[in-house]
Amino acid sequence: MDVAPEVYASQLAQLLKSKDRAALLHEIEGVEAADLALAARHLPHEETVELLKLLPEEFSADVIVHLEEDDREEVLERLTPREIADAVEEMASDDAADIVAELEEEKAGEVVELLEEEDRKELVHLLAYPEDSAGGIMALEVVSVREDRTAARAIEKIREAFHEMSEDFYYVYVVDGSARLVGMVPLARLILAAPDQTIRSIMDEETHAVPATMDQEDVAQIMEKYDLPSVPVVNEEGLLLGRITVDDIVDVIREEAEEDYSRLAGTGEEEFREESITRKVALRLPWLVTGLFGGVLSAVVLSRFEKNLQRVIALAFFVPVITAMGGNVAIQSSAVMIRKLATEDISAREAIRRLFREVGASIVTGVTCSVLIFLTAWLWVHDRRLGYVVGGSMLTVILMATTLGACVPFALFRARIDPALATGPFVTTSNDILGILVYLTLARWMLS
Amino acid sequence: MDVAPEVYASQLAQLLKSKDRAALLHEIEGVEAADLALAARHLPHEETVELLKLLPEEFSADVIVHLEEDDREEVLERLTPREIADAVEEMASDDAADIVAELEEEKAGEVVELLEEEDRKELVHLLAYPEDSAGGIMALEVVSVREDRTAARAIEKIREAFHEMSEDFYYVYVVDGSARLVGMVPLARLILAAPDQTIRSIMDEETHAVPATMDQEDVAQIMEKYDLPSVPVVNEEGLLLGRITVDDIVDVIREEAEEDYSRLAGTGEEEFREESITRKVALRLPWLVTGLFGGVLSAVVLSRFEKNLQRVIALAFFVPVITAMGGNVAIQSSAVMIRKLATEDISAREAIRRLFREVGASIVTGVTCSVLIFLTAWLWVHDRRLGYVVGGSMLTVILMATTLGACVPFALFRARIDPALATGPFVTTSNDILGILVYLTLARWMLS
Numbered sequence: 001m002d003v004a005p006e007v008y009a010s011q012l013a014q015l016l017k018s019k020d021r022a023a024l025l026h027e028i029e030g031v032e033a034a035d036l037a038l039a040a041r042h043l044p045h046e047e048t049v050e051l052l053k054l055l056p057e058e059f060s061a062d063v064i065v066h067l068e069e070d071d072r073e074e075v076l077e078r079l080t081p082r083e084i085a086d087a088v089e090e091m092a093s094d095d096a097a098d099i100v101a102e103l104e105e106e107k108a109g110e111v112v113e114l115l116e117e118e119d120r121k122e123l124v125h126l127l128a129y130p131e132d133s134a135g136g137i138m139a140l141e142v143v144s145v146r147e148d149r150t151a152a153r154a155i156e157k158i159r160e161a162f163h164e165m166s167e168d169f170y171y172v173y174v175v176d177g178s179a180r181l182v183g184m185v186p187l188a189r190l191i192l193a194a195p196d197q198t199i200r201s202i203m204d205e206e207t208h209a210v211p212a213t214m215d216q217e218d219v220a221q222i223m224e225k226y227d228l229p230s231v232p233v234v235n236e237e238g239l240l241l242g243r244i245t246v247d248d249i250v251d252v253i254r255e256e257a258e259e260d261y262s263r264l265a266g267t268g269e270e271e272f273r274e275e276s277i278t279r280k281v282a283l284r285l286p287w288l289v290t291g292l293f294g295g296v297l298s299a300v301v302l303s304r305f306e307k308n309l310q311r312v313i314a315l316a317f318f319v320p321v322i323t324a325m326g327g328n329v330a331i332q333s334s335a336v337m338i339r340k341l342a343t344e345d346i347s348a349r350e351a352i353r354r355l356f357r358e359v360g361a362s363i364v365t366g367v368t369c370s371v372l373i374f375l376t377a378w379l380w381v382h383d384r385r386l387g388y389v390v391g392g393s394m395l396t397v398i399l400m401a402t403t404l405g406a407c408v409p410f411a412l413f414r415a416r417i418d419p420a421l422a423t424g425p426f427v428t429t430s431n432d433i434l435g436i437l438v439y440l441t442l443a444r445w446m447l448s
Numbered sequence: 449m450d451v452a453p454e455v456y457a458s459q460l461a462q463l464l465k466s467k468d469r470a471a472l473l474h475e476i477e478g479v480e481a482a483d484l485a486l487a488a489r490h491l492p493h494e495e496t497v498e499l500l501k502l503l504p505e506e507f508s509a510d511v512i513v514h515l516e517e518d519d520r521e522e523v524l525e526r527l528t529p530r531e532i533a534d535a536v537e538e539m540a541s542d543d544a545a546d547i548v549a550e551l552e553e554e555k556a557g558e559v560v561e562l563l564e565e566e567d568r569k570e571l572v573h574l575l576a577y578p579e580d581s582a583g584g585i586m587a588l589e590v591v592s593v594r595e596d597r598t599a600a601r602a603i604e605k606i607r608e609a610f611h612e613m614s615e616d617f618y619y620v621y622v623v624d625g626s627a628r629l630v631g632m633v634p635l636a637r638l639i640l641a642a643p644d645q646t647i648r649s650i651m652d653e654e655t656h657a658v659p660a661t662m663d664q665e666d667v668a669q670i671m672e673k674y675d676l677p678s679v680p681v682v683n684e685e686g687l688l689l690g691r692i693t694v695d696d697i698v699d700v701i702r703e704e705a706e707e708d709y710s711r712l713a714g715t716g717e718e719e720f721r722e723e724s725i726t727r728k729v730a731l732r733l734p735w736l737v738t739g740l741f742g743g744v745l746s747a748v749v750l751s752r753f754e755k756n757l758q759r760v761i762a763l764a765f766f767v768p769v770i771t772a773m774g775g776n777v778a779i780q781s782s783a784v785m786i787r788k789l790a791t792e793d794i795s796a797r798e799a800i801r802r803l804f805r806e807v808g809a810s811i812v813t814g815v816t817c818s819v820l821i822f823l824t825a826w827l828w829v830h831d832r833r834l835g836y837v838v839g840g841s842m843l844t845v846i847l848m849a850t851t852l853g854a855c856v857p858f859a860l861f862r863a864r865i866d867p868a869l870a871t872g873p874f875v876t877t878s879n880d881i882l883g884i885l886v887y888l889t890l891a892r893w894m895l896s
Contacts, residue, residue: 006795032654034673159640168677169636170618187635188617192607206480224702225482227695229616229677246694247675250701254672257705258787264712265783266776280809284780285816291776292817295769296824302765309761316757316764317750320880321743323768328714328739328876332732335713339706347454361728368733369740376744428776432768 008035009042016047021054033059037066045074053083061090064099073102081107085114088123094139094248097126134219135212137252138233138242141165144173145199147182152195154185170229173240174203180238181209209234212241219244220252221343260338263420264331266291294429298323298436305440308447314381315443318373318390319436325369326397326435327428333358333405334427341409341419351410358406359399366398389446393439400438401431456483457490464495469502481507485514493522501531509538512547521550529555533562536571542587542696545574582667583660585700586681586690589613592621593647595630600643602633618677621688622651629657629680629688657682660689667692668700669791708786711868712779714739742877746771746884753888756895762829763891766821766838767884773817774845774883775876781806781853782875789857789867799858806854807847814846837894841887848886849879 003011015024028036040048040063048067052060052075064087067075076084076099084103088096088111100108100123112120122140129135143161145154154172172190174183183203185193193202209232210219223231223246230245266287302309302319309316337354340346346354374391378384408427409419421427451459463472476484488496488511496515500508500523512535515523524532524547532551536544536559548556548571560568570588577583591609593602602620620638622631631651641650657680658667671679671694678693714735750757750767757764785802788794794802822839826832856875857867 004795006798030654032674034675038673155639158636162636162640165636168618168634168675170616170677186616187639188606188610188613191603191635191639192610206478224695224698225486226480227482227616229618229694246677246698247672250672250694250698253698253702254705257702257709261705261709261712261783261787264709265779277805277808277812280805281812284809285813287780288773288776288813288817289820291772292769292820295766295772296821298768298772299765299824302768303762306761309764310758313754313758313761314751316767317747318743319764319767320746320750320771320884321740324739324743324746324771324877324880325736328736331713332735335709339709347452350454357725357728360725361732364725364729365733365736369736372737372740373744376747429772432772436768 005035005038006042009039012039012051013043013047016050024051024054028055033062034066036063037068037071040067040071040075045071045078048075049078052079057086058090061087065091065095069102072099076103076107081110081114085111089115089119092139092141093122093126093242094137097123097136101127101131129212132216133212134210134214134216134233134244135241137216137219137248138212138244140242141169142173142232142240142243143169144175144240147174147176147198147200147203149199150195151190151193151197151199151202154190154199155195168245169243171232171243172199173207173232173243174199175240179240181207181232181234181240183207184232207232209238209240210244211236216249216252217256217342220249220256223249224253256342259418260342260420263418264335291429294433298429298432301433301436302440305444308440308444312383312386312443312447314377314383314386315389315440315447317381318377319439321373322390322393322397322439323432323435325394326401326431329362329365329398330401330405330427330431333362333402334409337406337409338419341413346410346413348414355403355406358402362398362402366395366402369398370395385447389439389443392446393435393442396438396442397435400434404431453483453486454490457487460487460499461491461495464498472499472502476503481510482514484511485516485519488515488519488523493519493526496523497526500527505534506538509535513539513543517550520547524551524555529558529562533559537563537567540587540589541570541574541690542585545571545584549575549579577660580664581660582658582662582664582681582692583689585664585667585696586660586692588690589617590621590680590688590691591617592623592688595622595624595646595648595651597647598643599638599641599645599647599650602638602647603643616693617691619680619691620647621655621680621691622647623688627688628686629655629682631655632680655680657686657688658692659684664697664700665704665790668697668704671697672701704790707866708790708868711866712783739877742881746877746880749881749884750888753892756888756892760831760834760891760895762825762831762834763837763888763895765829766825767887769821770838770841770845770887771880771883773842774849774879777810777813777846778849778853778875778879781810781850782857785854785857786867789861794858794861803851803854806850810846810850814843814850817846818843833895837887837891840894841883841890844886844890845883848882852879 011027015027048071052063055063064072064075088099091099100111103111112123115123126135126140141161141164143158143165145157158172170187171184172187173181174185176182183205184207185199185203189202208222208226208228210222212233212235219231222228228246230243232243233241235241266284370391373394374387377390378387412421413419459475463475491499496519500511503511512520512523536547539547544567548559551559560571563571574583574588589609589612591606591613593605606620618635619632620635621629622633624630631653632655633647633651637650656670656674656676658670660681660683667679670676676694678691680691681689683689714732818839821842822835825838826835860869861867
């Protein structure tokens with residue numbers, strides 16, 4: 001698509017206004033659902049709904065799947081349960097389940113009631129899995145064949161399944177007499193097989209199957225590690241349930257990275273897709289008020305040292321640099337630990353080894369920064385003792401912040417809490433308070 | 449693989465020590481290259497090299513491809529050009545090019561010299577593309593067929609190409625008489641076609657082909673948007689050059705997200721894969737010294753207000769909360785803008801619309817935080833005028849930080865500089881300095 005989405009949107013809006021359905025359909029011919037969904041971001045939701053109603057059902061369903069989540073919410077609110085059900089029946093099972101899950105409970109119930117028997121069963125089955133499990137992201141459309149059948153039979157099965165599958169599948173899955181997954185055959189190999197070859201003789205036994213209960217991030221790790229375009233999903237008995245394709249995993253990887261990023265930034269992850277001011281405020285204010293409260297505590301700590309500050313006012317000059325450096329160092333070491341934990345499972349021994357390296361690195365950076373700030377304080381304020389205080393507390397704060405930065409994420413990980421919580425305003429502010437405490441305690445002790 | 453990589457590594461180490469090649473090969477049977485590469489992280493590099501020499505050539509090549517970059521560097525240093533060339537000849541063209549690109553120039557030259565004619569040509573061709581372009585990540589192994597040929601001929605072409613392809617391909621590409629890409633056929637459709645059907649009658653004309661010069665992040669966006677398992681790569685004349693599969697793109701997406709994350713954290717992105725203390729120090733120290741320098745500037749600014757501080761020492765208490773809040777707010781709005789820019793191309797109008805929303809949200813959060821800090825200052829220090837100063841500068845700093853946070857990434861993006869540079873110690877520190885300046889200027893003006 002060569003035109004910008006907003007330009008295309010205004011073309012569509014004009015055609016919608018002219019009520020010329022034929023011209024509209026002609027214009028849309030050859031345009032892909034993903035592009036139309038992108039243009040819809042720049043249309044009022046009423047017009048998007050009007051557009052969807054004019055489109056052929058299958059295409060309309062495809063556009064709904066591709067809409068951004070916040071647009072989709074608005075659009076679905078404006079469609080009747082009947083209209084949604086018609087669209088849902090055109091979708092692949094995983095998309096259908098995602099969209100029904102986004103509806104309000106009551107409306108979702110009505111939509112499910114309106115579905116055909118088989119679609120309803122599939123949907124209810126899928127909705128039973130947690131949203132972020134393998135079962136929650138799998139599609140039920142797979143081609144499977146028994147291991148004792150021939151290549152010709154497998155091709156026959158593809159033909160039978162074809163009307164309800166997209167063409168984006170790469171493997172025929174192989175099951176035994178009790179429907180347990182025992183292997184898979186890449187399509188390219190099936191093409192080259194003689195029609196009477198048994199499936200068993202051409203299948204791979206290693207399928208990298210994942211249990212339906214596995215967390216989606218673990219599925220992503222497996223697919224990434226072995227470069228798999230798709231994986232089969234099985235239940236506890238090893239029965240084949242469905243498959244996950246790599247495009248679903250791409251979303252998981254992006255979401256996971258964005259989640260860590262948003263934690264570090266102190267925003268909600270949803271914000272990257274969020275538009276409304278009210279939601280922005282609701283997501284950010286808790287972080288900010290926490291930060292503010294921490295800041296007030298810093299102020300209280302400072303006030304306890306009022307006499308020292310009054311005697312040597314220059315002490316106050318170095319408060320921002322001490323707190324800023326502690327924060328910078330803590331974020332550096334926690335960020336490295338958090339990303340490591342997001343991609344690997346780390347043993348306690350490995351964590352200790354990493355901690356030693358972090359501390360090792362921070363001894364070097366800490367001593368460098370301390371010497372620099374000592375020289376600054378000494379040469380500028382002409383007070384060598386003040387230099388000792390500032391330099392000494394800089395070193396202490398850097399070492400302390402590194403240790404906390406590396407340990408807290410690991411401790412959270414062990415306690416099965418998201419390690420990324422070790423960043424963000426709360427932790428940064430605690431670091432500020434600790435830094436000020438170390439600095440002024442040292443000052444009181446050395447300068448009195 | 450059910451054992452932990454470090455446990456498996458120690459098993460391998462013992463077998464290596466016993467020099468029993470048969471037992472070692474028996475142990476490794478059925479293990480995947482990715483798992484062996486993971487275990488190698490816990491082996492001394494000498495032992496990894498020893499292991500690689502014992503393995504069948506093809507498998508050994510596969511393990512090298514799966515090693516982490518830092519391990520691979522060490523391993524390749526210990527292999528002769530002849531050994532590397534043998535491994536490279538077993539690899540897919542894209543992996544071969546990546547690995548030769550990692551070698552020192554002289555050794556890379558020697559390796560290329562030792563390759564067979566055809567492999568050498570391919571490699572030189574691939575190495576000519578920038579590393580982060582579509583050409584730089586594509587593989588040359590594609591199956592293509594002319595549009596006027598039959599389905600049976602396409603299957604014949606798959607058979608011919610099979611020995612040098614992995615089985616992970618999903619499309620047969622269709623070219624015209626001058627080798628220009630004109631369409632593609634999904635394998636599933638080819639399976640169902642009658643042998644004498646022409647390729648033209650079953651092909652899709654939309655191929656989502658990307659030019660070889662396209663940036664890899666743009667390729668990732670296209671594949672993600674249209675949910676494509678692979679895309680063909682063409683040159684300026686539209687000639688088919690190769691293909692990119694989604695597993696290469698998964699790496700791009702992860703790297704891109706990690707790059708933004710590492711910028712925000714003030715570490716190098718390489719650090720997520722980096723082990724050595726020296727490298728850690730080299731990556732972090734520049735950021736920290738920048739931060740330190742900024743901190744010294746904060747101190748200088750504070751010292752210019754020495755008299756005001758001395759008169760009302762309570763002013764100093766609120767310095768950390770003002771700087772911290774400015775930093776928090778700036779990071780929130782820049783992070784949202786940066787992620788948005790990473791996934792979409794934003795027009796100036798759209799940017800302004802977003803800025804208004806950011807400012808709108810920050811008026812609400814700013815007023816809330818200002819009132820809270822005003823009440824704190826007033827009730828605690830019993831000085832209403834101090835409350836006005838702290839509350840007023842809190843609001844100013846929050847509005848200013850939001851505006852900067854949202855505008856700077858966009859300006860950098862427009863200037864074709866990575867927007868993620870708008871975060872990290874440099875920007876945070878400038879924010880500190882600005883915050884202190886606003887706060888104490890307001891104080892001097894209102895309290896004197």
